[in-house]
Amino acid sequence: MFGLSFDQLLDIALTAFETIAILLAVVIAAALLIWVERRLLGVWQDRYGPNRVGPFGILQVAADMIKIFFKEDWIPPFADKTVFVIAPAIIMFTTLMAFAVVPFTETIGVVDLNIGLLFILAMSSLGVYSVILAGWSSDNKYALLGGMRTAAQMISYEVFMGLSLLGVVLLAGSFDMRVIVESQAGMWNIIPQFPAFVIFLIAGCAEIHRAPFDLPEAEQELTAGYHTEYSGMKFGMFFVGEYLGIVLISCLITVLFFGGWLGPILPGFVWFALKAGFFVCFFVLLRAATVRPRYDQLMSFGWKILLPIALVNVAITGAVVVAMA
């Protein structure tokens, strides 16, 4: 068929199966997070959280999904219809695409691009459009303000995110995520690259605009920010897209700073899931424990504190790498 041998066809079929399996696993994990987050917030705020539907309330996810699928999907008559519909799809698309280069174990992973890390940065920078276009196309002043805040916040924090990763790239000598994990066999990057880790954690949180960096949707000032006019499954896409972002940033922290699948005794996948799961919970704790900064505080914190630290980190790492070579 198409001049391909049986082996090649089998290979293509296996890759396709692997891709779909990873996509499903990631989306299901993101959906489950809706429940996990509410339960964990309950623990930290000394209350129960949703515990009625099914054992420990786990079927709350199903209930939420059913509700969101059957809600009326309303497009405001004053909105720019095409852009309004495209916007929520962009965030889902870019986030899911970024998972393509994440190496989950020695063998699981869709593709090993030699520009893997740049690919993730590219996808995350395209993700900005989702929020900006949603804000603009809604033709609503709160949505527009939310969209504008996002544009400034995400472009700024992308800079620090990219700079913090340069140290990791310098140590591994490659943008390939798999090579980066393998380079950490002796020592996890968290030790030599601790400042980079802190910056990446903060910038990553700002990239997916999670609390305390959720200024684009600060409900006290902007009702719901960029997704004020969204309802039904389109709102659901933003909602799940945010959780996908948490899973992605947690996976990236695991891969870049905590040795990915590396670890003793337990199989690679379990280690990866444990490490990523820890950071997912950490992001929920951040939401429970921190307050939202003012907009100018957010910006000056980024440009006046994170940027110099990231630059110094790159310079020192570069000097050490050159000295060792």
Place this chain on the structure above:
Amino acid sequence: MEIAFYTAAIVAVAATMRVITCANAVHALLYLITSLLAVAVVFYALGAPFAAALEVIVYAGAIMVLFVFVVMMLNFNAETTQRERSWLAPRLWAGPGVLGLVLLGVVAVALGGVESGAHIDGTPLNAREIGMQMFGPYVLVVELAAFVLLAALVVAAHLGREERPPDHVKTAREGRNARKS
């Protein structure tokens, strides 16, 4: 890789045409972003994945976001779209368009006759080789680019600084306030 190259090239040209003919500014910008993404695919097909990634990060992901950011605040409405459309009347662009097509035909025929020996195979050039080139033979260009960017940064800082009164004005005012209280 040849198929990828030509598909992306066609998408890039078509999207760029729509950038010019689109009456709604934000829609035109969306086509421009598509065009830049298509150019990134062209780079990738030509064996420059690093340039492709930077094209997406820098052009599509940062510069165009600022364009959208500015256009968003200009508050375009049905009236401006209508005005834009009236500027795109066929009698205005038909003549130059036809003449331009003739030129394009001449260039295509001329290029068709040249046997360059180059072909699209998509052999990737990795980041290390690009780095060696940038800080080897082309280091002067990199330094010049850095100069230009630094100048731009200084200008932006100058334009964006807060307006405050000169020091002697301020002291006079403070003195007056001190007397009042």
